[in-house]
Amino acid sequence: MFQEIAYQLRVVWACAKKDFRAALTDRLFTILSLFVPVNVLILMSLFVLAGANAPTAVVMGDQGPYAQAFYQAMSQAHSFRLQIASAAEAERLITAGQIVAVVTIPADFDAKVQQNQPVQVGVKINNLNTDFTNDIRRAIPLSITSFYAKAFPNLVNVSVQEHDLYAHDTGYVPYLGVSILVIALMMGGLLQSGTAAAKEWENQTIKELLLSPASRWAITVGKMLGSFIVSLGSTVIVLLVLIVFVGVVPINWGEMFGFTLLSLVIFNTAGTLLGTVIKIRQPVIALSMGISLPLFFLSGAFAPISFTTPLLQVIARIFPIYYQIVVLQHAFHGFALNTLSLGGNTLILIGYALVLIILVTVALQRTSVSH
Amino acid sequence: MNTNVAAIEMVHLVKRFGNFTAVDNLSLTVEPGEIFGLLGPNGSGKTTTVNMISGLSAPTSGEVRVMGYALGTHTRQVRRLLGSVPQETALYEELSAWTNLDFHADLFGIPGREKKARIEAMLDLVGLTERKDSRVSDYSGGMKRRLALARALLHDPQLVYLDEPTLGVDVQSRRAIWDYILALRQQGKTVLITTNYMEEAQELCSRIAIIDHGKMVALDTPTELKQHFGGSVLEIETIRSFEDLDQLRTIPGVQAAEQMGNSLKITTKAGENVVPQIINMVALCCEIREISMREPNLDEVFLHLTGTALRD
């Protein structure tokens, strides 16, 4: 029995070594795929930047103290990236799509406010997208209220007292960066392992494996391990960028390493399954990107899924990505994004890994070589 | 090796794909130590048959045993005994010859201490030692076949299967591969070959099975097959073309008669001496330039058994 186990482990190692060597011979593809996750991280972070503050021009028709105070209130409203501009310049900028709003403080603003008379602040919005547009629509009244609370505390008695559960806010990029990390690793892992598996079929070298006395699970694990080694390289690169350059430092390094490795196991096995079932590289590549993008939206990348609709919550929980985002957010920021314990989430992920390995083994066993 | 056990035993083997029967109640036995040829037109079922022997495909019904081990229940043991050289070679082209063999050695559990010596021996056997570190993608077709053969022999299998072993290789490589195969028999190994080259089957095989439409249509030694096919083949070249082929065919003892230009080819039935009658008839019509007589070849046997219609 020990001999048999030793033999199967040897097969695992041989398959991993062979796939790793094959990857090294295809330098361009390997180098490019090593950088897929970090490219996804960089590019999606650009997307994240857009969700931050709305580029807005303020036309200061009045330069008086109340107008200045209103401008200050806007700058503290968590919503704007302000620049002062003339009316003509602001119009040019909004038409050219370089800003999304123009706020015009009228010339008689101070006078009217002083005299407690109605005054209108003009707001022109490039209402391309209601999600972003509504942020602006709410931020202006917030600015008004804050302005009044500071300028006329006796007139406006109602204020908002905020108490935060966490001592400090976590910015967009640090939060989403962790979610993007998961998707980036997924895309890279699926691509690497999926193409390695599909290539065996395309090149008919699968016969060498299927005609050997090696067990199917050993071949499965070996192939997964081969692409895992390459994925480790891309993981190091993306973590380096995330931690050193973007500045998102995990509060629990052990968790971070452990869950990242577990995620890689899952993604590489999923990719091996994809390649084994589809057997052709072209659709595997399309699906590597095509699966990752919808899952990015489905799996609680932006916020805990408990904040979304019930249907989305059910769908998200089917996929391991959701649990991977949960555990990695815990590793990086200490957040608990669901009510399961960390151990519970981990066990579920291990379960996914085992199920995927079994599925690949079954797929290999049931396969036949067509002629 | 237990010589009492058949190398391959197929009993009422059937393989269906939906409504299509690829292998239809095939039974045959391959004895240990023989080189056995499995021939058949394209789509005849020989690849399906071999896939069942190697465990790549499960039969719809019937039984296959290799060296006494039943496929299905002892598939892994069978794979240990079997060395395969597929038609498409299935080599990792981006890796070197040595790496390909090294990987195979690990897959088949060759002990670590023996691995290097075995690989060196196999590379030496097929004359690829000098190019052991070159990428397989840089090899010629003949070199790839030789490497695939070396790989198949690396784990010292008892049964070696070669699918079109000399397809697309030059004359020298073909001769070399034939010599390797003949040497295998001398080592006591059983060899199963599928080929479309009758010359190859004639040269190598102790017995040949011809299958068509999934059924066996002939099984015998090459010599016996040729003898059963016909007595002799008479080739006559005339000054001008012979006009009355049908009349020739009416001679009792003439099995077949064909004409191409000014050349006549007449196959006689075994045991019938009708050569003088044939020559007389031809001479009456036109002047004879040349006459030769020979045994029928396997191509003719094959075409006679499977027909001349093109297969998909």
Add this chain to the structure above:
Amino acid sequence: MIPNFLRTTWFILRKDLQIWLRQPANIAATIVPALVVLIVQALGAQAVGRSPVALVVEDSGTQGAKIAQAIRSADVFRLHEVDATQAQTQLKNLDVVAIVTIPAGFTTHLQAHEPAQVNVTVDNLNLDLTNDIRRAVPDAVTQYYLAQGNASPIKVTVNESDLRQRDIQLFQYAVLPTIVLLLLISGLITGGLATAREWETSTVKELLLSPAPGSAVIAGKVLAGFVTSFFLGVLVLFVAYLLGWIYPQGIYWLSTLLIVALIALMGSSLGVAIGAAFRHIQPVIGVSMFISLYLFFLSGGISVLAFEPAWLQAIAAFVPLTYGNHALQMAVFYNSAALLGRDVLVLALFSVVMLFLGSTAINRQSNN
């Protein structure tokens, strides 16, 4: 010469289309993810910007009721109206992002002209949602005051004007980038791999040994990629239209289809050029993915380009897809042909350049 060129182009196009039609896995792998992204975004649209929030009203006076009503009327949250204990449980279980509490004595304080607070407890793990709360609660306070009409102490009001006639929901907005991504992937990967495969399987010999000009071969392959990408893009466009997510009107259907066609042509010509340059499937895969990621995201991707920093907008000006996105938005959402000429020119020029590069690559092969 021209008829020969066109004939050759047609033969190559037909052959490549026939191959494509025999690969249902490739077709499915390109179109299904695009449709799934659309469906997912539609499903998630309801939740976007509407965070679940617990509202606890402990005050029994009129002002407390009014401000609670202002919060309800704002229709910004998915409100759970519960007591304090339930609210805490929901916050702990991540069922709500925040608890908004109108404390007991709120009305009394206001009637005594004393400061009155609305308490907000926020699970601030996510800045996006947190800022939504930080905007929305004070906004509700402002609405509370404005509801007092002339008696309101807040005299500053907003006069809003919108650049566009209609608001576009997030998931509607996302339809166009999804189509663009589909066209890009389909063109790049399908065109690129189909071209590279000719070399890998040595079928390129059939082409190079024929009297067909290399440029005609490339044109045929580009057109084949174009036809398949365009077909898939129009299919998704049509599905989105049937679902009421997008609504180009009248003649703007033509400009929509024109831009979809040009983006398909762009993707396909780029893919074929990459395939002809690299000639092996693996590197083409790597390069195509790299380029498609960068082209897509640097042109704005699924975000609004105007929200991006200035340096990123400057880079986007050099990305051809930016112009495709712009033209599509104008036609589909705003029934406008603003800057259509510019957008068409950029896409067309880029495609021509790629065609030229692809022809050069194949002619280089045949001269070697």
